[in-house]
Amino acid sequence: MLRHLGVHAPRLAFNFKSSLIHGGRGKTLTTRAFSSSAAVSPPSKAIVYEAHGEPDTVTKLVEVPAVEVKEKDVCVKMLAAPINPSDINRIQGVYPVRPEPPAVGGYEGVGEVHSVGSSVTSLSPGDWVIPSPPSFGTWQTYIVNDEKVWHKIEKGVPMEYAATITVNPLTALLMLEHCVTLNSGDAIVQNGATSMVGQCVIQIAKSRGIHNINIIRDRPGVDEVKERLKNLGADEVSTESELEVKNVKSLLGGIPEPVLGFNCVGGNAASLVLKFLRQGGTMVTYGGMSKKPVSVSTSSFIFKDISLRGFWLQKWLSTDKAEESRGMIDRLLSLVQEGKLKYKMDLAPFEDFNTALDKALGKLGSQPKQVIKF
Amino acid sequence: MLRHLGVHAPRLAFNFKSSLIHGGRGKTLTTRAFSSSAAVSPPSKAIVYEAHGEPDTVTKLVEVPAVEVKEKDVCVKMLAAPINPSDINRIQGVYPVRPEPPAVGGYEGVGEVHSVGSSVTSLSPGDWVIPSPPSFGTWQTYIVNDEKVWHKIEKGVPMEYAATITVNPLTALLMLEHCVTLNSGDAIVQNGATSMVGQCVIQIAKSRGIHNINIIRDRPGVDEVKERLKNLGADEVSTESELEVKNVKSLLGGIPEPVLGFNCVGGNAASLVLKFLRQGGTMVTYGGMSKKPVSVSTSSFIFKDISLRGFWLQKWLSTDKAEESRGMIDRLLSLVQEGKLKYKMDLAPFEDFNTALDKALGKLGSQPKQVIKF
Incomplete structure (x- = not known):
């Protein structure tokens, strides 16, 4: 079973129809209504594409209004997320498993718990979490989703490694x-x-x-x-x-x-x-x-x-390996902490997303992996 | 474990040194001495090659003297044996598993039990047998080898099918x-x-x-x-x-x-x-x-x-599958008897071996599988 990151459906910023943002494999994630008294997320900023195409043409930054944080939900403030080649292929529409646009870009990343729903016990504000793979839509500042999709990690790892460990x-x-x-x-x-x-x-x-x-x-x-x-x-x-x-x-x-x-x-x-x-x-x-x-x-x-x-x-993740992958992610992060796993990355501020994207697209010569810092 | 057909080492017909005829993978089959009172095979005729090369150049018919039939041996009068492409490649020296020359050609075939050693109980004269694969040296009129290499088959099968079932x-x-x-x-x-x-x-x-x-x-x-x-x-x-x-x-x-x-x-x-x-x-x-x-x-x-x-x-046969292969051979021969497995073959008399070889070598256009009848 595939599990998907819920993504904020920006209902005001531009003309998204309700239910239009999809996870992978045809599963539809509906937008959420919330009453004025409910706990809500902060408003978010997201890199969204409304149609498949070249990423530097079809992506744009949109403001996403607050959404309700339901009792089993966790609201995560994203810290960092990379631009991987497969993210580019998903936006281009050439990757076999991809969300249908309009969609938020990005696949992996790391965040800090901002708030939790009333029945959430496994996570607390301040915890570092990564979305258990497979996921979608990490290029945004806040994500609200069910507590079970979030995998808590040790805080000692540099955020750029935590953000890039699952691919x-x-x-x-x-x-x-x-x-x-x-x-x-x-x-x-x-x-x-x-x-x-x-x-x-x-x-x-x-x-x-x-x-x-x-x-x-x-x-x-x-x-x-x-x-x-x-x-x-x-x-x-x-x-x-x-x-x-x-x-x-x-x-x-x-x-x-x-x-x-x-x-x-x-x-x-x-x-x-x-x-x-x-x-x-x-x-x-x-x-x-x-x-x-x-x-x-x-x-x-x-x-x-x-x-x-x-x-x-x-394909491996689609065969119910979510639990097994969490253990492997912990092992990999331990190797990072022990100094036994390193690779070169560039941390780029979110406001410089377009430059980072150009670098990831190879427009500026050979560059290290681009990791967006929110 | 590979098991090999013993082949008659022609000690008089031409200058074979004793112990020079080999099975595959470097195992040497020595020639046998016998006392004048022992049970012996009839003299045999064999297609032999003394060196690797083109089969129509390096093979020749040799007369092979009688050899002793020891207590666990079975002497088989060969009925039929095909010329397979891999037989040709073995003679050319380009097949990865092959006997070292001088050697008798051929790999599979069918024969009739001619005589048995004193302690043989599983086979009797008149039985039809095929050498359990992997084997070597079937292009000869009589073969003496241990009873355990011979697999008894039903007699109802046409000999050309029995001779060609193991490849x-x-x-x-x-x-x-x-x-x-x-x-x-x-x-x-x-x-x-x-x-x-x-x-x-x-x-x-x-x-x-x-x-x-x-x-x-x-x-x-x-x-x-x-x-x-x-x-x-x-x-x-x-x-x-x-x-x-x-x-x-x-x-x-x-x-x-x-x-x-x-x-x-x-x-x-x-x-x-x-x-x-x-x-x-x-x-x-x-x-x-x-x-x-x-x-x-x-x-x-x-x-x-x-x-x-x-x-x-x-390769499959080299991993101790001899017993399993016998059951599969029986299944295949049953399909033949039920009319569910057929393929085209030419039965050629042993004296026409050279013509059959030319046909197998493709010198005479497209031809059915050539099977030598001894």
Whole structure:
């Protein structure tokens, strides 16, 4: 069962019809009426899109009036929320699971409890919470929703990490734990190692004693990139052109042949992952940055017994894994607190949302992950 | 554990050194000495190759002297054995599991018990037996080996079917039963549907109430081929060019989307199998007749949740499945006896081996499976 974040339906700011804001998969979240004596949220500001399209064209900041905080509701003041590529794809209308517009942008984030309904006991004002994935509509200053969708977290974590833990780090952890059984001393191989998931894979693998072989694209400053990934815990880092050798496995040194590979690139970079895999190994595809397909020889399937599959967080979460995901999120946040999980982010004030969006859209060159601070 | 057919080591006919004939995976089968008073086999004739190479160049007929039939041995007069593509690849030295030359050609076959050792109770002269897979060296007139490698079968089956049941039909049955759970009413899709495995897949699927969608290459006389496959039990048969449509699933009619696909071609024919598969479906590759790789889009892995793997009979048999395979062989032979499993073969007398080999090598145009009758 999917659970959705309730989003404020701005009934005055512009012409939203009641019931028009949807969660994912066709479930309609109706707007709420409230009596003048009820507890209400503060008015909110939200990044809304009324139709699918390019995010810098279709999104706008709207003022959202107060809504009632019912007895089981929790009103959360959002602290931070990132702009992820999948947020952009949802607004463009090209992501398979997405809210129908008009909708509030954003998927993950972190907030502080502002007020609670009369029967809420699990949360108190001041608590830090994140919406349990899957969620929708985190690009707004206040969100009111049922207490059970909120997952309380420790306050010691930097807010930009708490705001970004449920997409990329969770993907990395799930791929390492749910694809094949990995033991300390085993090895994995991945391409796209500089991606946020890639960096998380390196660090989580290291924390579990799993060797990791990393493939990166040829680029300027490659030595610096290698150094950075090795500092995170990478055993080996090679560019695609460095792997144009007859037998890539000769580069493994003392590292065992990888039993598992991750592919977020496709094309040649995926073929390199396959070359590293040991007999009976598995390659998991979770992205396709090169926009090229994965090509596999017949003998890889028959004689090398390679298996290929995909991983999609949204699909995993749709199979009633909400509880399990909370435990994994806590583990990931502990790694952050222990200094064992880090990645680069830019915190941008909410008023600079448009600039942050341009950066996330790649209009201003290569940029770290953009995280909005409300 | 692999078990191997003992092969006669011809000690006089030509210069074989003792112990030079090997089974697969490096296991050496030594030649046998026998005293003049022991039970012995008749002399045998065998198709032998002394080195890897093109089969029409490196194979020759040799006379093999009698060998001792020890107390647990069974001497079998071979009745028939086919020339399979994998036999050719073994002789060429390009098949990953193969005996080292000098070796007797052939892998499967059927024979009649000629004599048994003093402590053999499970078999008697006149019984029909097939070597339990995996085996080696069936292209010879007499084979002596331990009673436990011989699987007794009903005599009612035509010898050419008994001789060919452990490679192609067993592959088809295993792929239908061991890849995903299929229930009556489910559907599968395959390319290379006119291959021997393809024809077996159609008939076994039909016998289990499983719908089957079949893809064949464009060729002259396509209507006749379609008619023939439909007579075997094919629900749908389409050529690759007929499937150059926007949505192949519109061609399914009332048949459910296939949960499982078989690929023995690669290239475009594999992509067509993937297009037919339902969300979460699996494609199993067991051959690559086009010599083109399998190409898969990123979205097939992530959003369509497709899995890909291979099937190789030799691998399956190497994991201690000898007993299980005997039961499956009996089931397949029952289907043959019930008229539910048929495929086209040519029975060629042993003295015409060279012509049969030329046919199997494709030198004389498209030909049915060649089965040698000893």
